Amino acid sequence: MTAYTLTLNNGRTARAELHDDRALLWLGNEILTELALEPGGGEQIRLSGALPLEPQPQALLPLLAELFCRRPQLLRVVLVLACSRDFATAAVRHGVATEVSADGQAWLLRCERATFWQQPALWLTTPSSAGMALDYVVSGGKRHPRRAPTPQGVVYRRYLPALDSTITLRVAELDRDLNAFHDWMNQERVHRFWELAGDKASHATYLQAQLDDPKVVPLIGEFDGEAFAYFETYWAKEDRIAPFYDVADFDRGCHVLVGNSRHRGPAKVTVWMRALSHYLFLDDPRTQRIVGEPRVDNSRFIAYLQSQGFGKLKEFDFPHKRSAMVVLEREAFAGQYGPWGEE
Template sequence: MPSDAALQTTHTPRWRSLSAEQRDGLLCLSLEARPLITLRVHTYGTPVVQVEYVCSQRPYQAQWAACYWLLSQHATCQTLTWQLHEVPTQALASGLLVSGEQSGQYLCERALFWQLPQPWLGDAQTAVYPQQMRITAGKRHPLRAPKPRGEVYRRFDARLGSWVSLRTLDIEHDLERFNRWQNEPRVEAFWQEGGSLAQHREYLAKLEADPHTLTLIGCFDDQPFAYFEAYWAKEDRIAPFYQADDYDRGIHMLVGEQQHRGPHKVASWLCALVHYLFLDDPRTQRVVAEPRADNARMIGYMQDQCFHCDKEFDFPHKRAALMILGRERFFDRCALI
């Protein structure tokens, strides 16, 4: 690339333009057209980052943006090595950077970076809800936090060039869409929940009143395309079929819009959904699912995203495959950019 060539402009995860320009061997990042940070990056093996300039009013944001940019541009890079003259106190406290073996050396680890809850969760609740145990219908489980409302997750998917977001379902706003999706023959064959508007209103109202299930709408560029149910496994019907931990989350998935089907779209929204659930509560160590055992396509998509099939088992209404993805595996093999 020529020394004065402009790099692409992309988006930080919540509504801002981050642009980069490379000149004279330097990488210059600007946020909303204001200079943010200038770096010299050596890419022999592990990228080594040296700071030439940083905005004094927002050094942490500058460091975060540089890590985001470099990890997004180098999808296989697991570690960025920073050389800094001053101790990056806020970055160390948050986990954005960790101390290296040498003085003045700090590391950004991809597996840690993607566990930072902000800015992906936006204004959604990010504090850890206190634990107190309850017994519901004979099942002992933690008291669950109140359900969020509105948008809970947003990220710019650099591979698709699109925003992927999750918001909570609003019955009045989403009922007709949900009804149309559930009555699609392709969807009805697996969900077996076809029915009238009245039946679906009752179905969704029951889930809205259930503290163990969160109903979500998935969007690409703010256009709804999918319905998801995220549930706490300990209180769910799946609990007797495996050793469920207190904070395991489970998922049910439905893609309603035909144009958003396909493996490249699944890779985007499934990563986003799992990412949200792991960020929503850092005590969540596993995300599980129980698709029909004969749904080979969905099982294959999930295996592509690092889920493994633990076993097959029988629900009263279907033969199911128990799919499991652990937190450590997800972040260690993180494909987010």
């Protein structure tokens, strides 16, 4: 298995191998096709060949992953395939390619970096929130879309080729994570901004409340299975931030802390920031913005956020703190600040 093996809806696995002048696309234990990799590179790569047996279009994603994930400068992959028109247009309808055109007896599929990274199949490990039909409810005096039940276990996983490491995000578990959560919250640098230092019982009550809150998905970040951070993600429409800006139905927000000192600092911050943003945008294509409200005196963290595409819109006052309003737009993330630039 490679780092970008994908299990298709029919249970078969797709994977790809890159060589100097060709790429092999596997379906299960058989080579589906061998594509010629044309010389050159830079911002665009072109591959061509026949596709005699036509799989689900998503079977092309591991090939695109081997290219886009390992070549940060790559903007576009052009596939020239001897295939049916039905397969070519299905690839566009499924979001694998952005456009298709005839090229003699073949079909030319253009695959863009910005749209590739918005494909959830390779990264999400549980069903997304996008399957929920739009149905409005009122809670806490706020009208908002009904939210999907809180997922369980690992929700996002991605291999980082430059680090030879894997980052995962999983939903917090009280029994499993309370000790680390308790330790992290009692660190002085964390308490300065979270103001949640206390005993283990109070932290158990707090964490359980987040797990029970339908607007919150509390996540634990891990590098190669080692927990390093707590990410408290939320739907902004139901949150305290909503009255302070023109909130949309599917805006997401997050509060973050990195408690494991082995993974602190600028060497890792870009990696986990982009992974967290990637997850939130993948979880629901209707999410167009990620927002935050860090305390205004947390200048280092605000600077990190701005370096990752968050814009500081204004400062405003909660009853308990003065905050900076920061926003990351999906279009900016997909075009400029996606996972390809993290290492």
